[in-house]
Amino acid sequence: MAASSAIRTIISPGRYVQGKGALSRLGEFLAPLGKTPLLVSDDVVWGILGQRATDSLRAAQLPVTRERFGGIPTAAEVTRLVGVIDRTGADVIVALGGGSTMDAVKAAGFLAGIRWVTVPSVASTDAPTSALSVIYTADGAFEEYRFFPKNPDLVLMDTQLVADAPAAFLAAGVGDALATWLEARATRQAHANTMAGGLPTLAGTALAELSWGVIWDNALPALDAVRDHQVTPAVEKLVEANTLLSGLGFESGGLAAAxxxxxxxxxxxQTHGLAHGQKVNIGSVTQLVLEGAPTQEIRDFIEFTTRVGLPNTLTEVGLSVDDEDDLRRVAEAATVQGETIHNMPFPITPDELVSALKSIERFSRTVRSEAHLPAPVQYVAHQVDTH
Incomplete structure (x- = not known):
């Protein structure tokens, strides 16, 4: 993925809004974007925030039309949502929920030629701000990235929703966001293109690095506050790092191996029910190994992510060092032509990746034992948010 020109670029959503109770102002911020919104959410999310969203739209004298999200952002689900847009005459589509909902909504909004808005119910990924969607197969395997010529017109993040959700969602967001700086610095070193379509700008790389620092300073107290459903300054900072800083940082700073x-x-x-950020964290640890990063840097990362509640061994994602066939499939899928692993400043073969994946098991166990941290156990796979 070496850059073919000296063009540098940064992209971002039209507007980012964050704060406790921000959902009550959804109608206010939607009104300038369209007069016939279509709200898309799954039944769980709608049961939690549907009434507040409805009240906000009605206060802004906007009609309320809600469509149920099918659960996985497949090509078929995107096509179905385009049909709903056509049938309802919607001029702006709104995703309420997690990254999977947002991926489907962004893709459908683009195909239908209307504006799109993301309203995350959790801070579990950096998907809300981006101009791309990840499309999966019906059984949850990665299929393709879809890139769009613009980002969401509005991202509205209610931090009370984050605080009311299980802390595991916020922890998963940390896993996704921690990769941002690791991948941006690799992309910069390789002089590779970013998802924004050019070389990284100073701003994009700086935002990626800023997200890293904010997370290390605020993740642990923020997670404790969310366990008590409280919104504190640490929560506000971590949500911004997980969502805005990481979102701009990954898209305009660059993705790599993680x-x-x-x-x-x-x-x-075995990994299909795990959160996006949980799997990304395995990628981050493995990328550090592939880089030959300083041992202390890897040790610190393992200790910190263990305290956050993220996996850093194969065991925790349902694999083992003896799963030769599965690890080979993982490595081959991660190194196909066009994958972001080719943004690393050196080539990586499937054999090298298998070795790195196997190596994190023993090393992470050793680090955790020496730091008196819990031994790895397999995470319970559940559909929290696959992207």
Whole structure:
């Protein structure tokens, strides 16, 4: 993925809004964008925030039309939503929920030629701000990225929703966001293109690095606050790092090995129920190994992510060092032509990736034992948010 020109670029959503109770102002911010909104959410999310969204739209004298999200952002689901847009005459589509909902809505909004808005119910990924969607197969395996010529017109993040959700969602967002700086610095070193379509700008790389620092300073107190359903300054900072800083940082700073390894892990059925950020964290640890990063840097990363509640061993994502066939499939999927692992400043073969994946098991166990941290156990796979 070496850059073919000296063009540098940064992209971003039209507007980002964050704060406690921000959902009550959804109608106010939607009104300038369209007069016939279509709200898309799954039944769980709608049960939690549907009434507040409805009240906000009605206060802004906007009609309320809600469509149920099918659960996985497949090509078929995107096509179905385009049909709903055509049938309802919607001029702006709104995703309420997690990254999977947002991926489907962004793709449908683009195909239908209307504006799109993201209203995350959790801070579990950096998907809300981006101009791309990840499309999966019906059984949850990565299929393709779809890129769009613009970002969402509005991202509205209610931090009370984040605080009311299980802390595991916020922890998963940390896993996704921690990769941002690791991948941006690799992209910069390789002089590779970013998802924004050019070389990284100073701003994009700086935002990626800023997200890293904010996370290390605020993740642990923020997670404790969310366990008590409280919104504190640490929560506000972590939500911004997980969502805005990481979103702009990954898209305009560059992706590398960590997210490619995530995509490869979707080829192993054992990982399908795990959160996007959980799998990305495996990718981050493995990228550090591939880089030959200083031992202390890897140790610190393993200790910190363990305290956050993220996996850093194969065991925790349902794999083992003896799963030769599965690990080979993961490695081959992560290194296919066009994958972001080729933004690394050196080539990586499937054999090298298999070795790196195997190596994190023993090393992470050793680090955790020496730091008196819990031994790895397999995470319970559940559909929290596959992207």
């Amino acid at each position: 997210h490619a390894i995530h995509n490869g892990l979707t080829a192993a059925h």
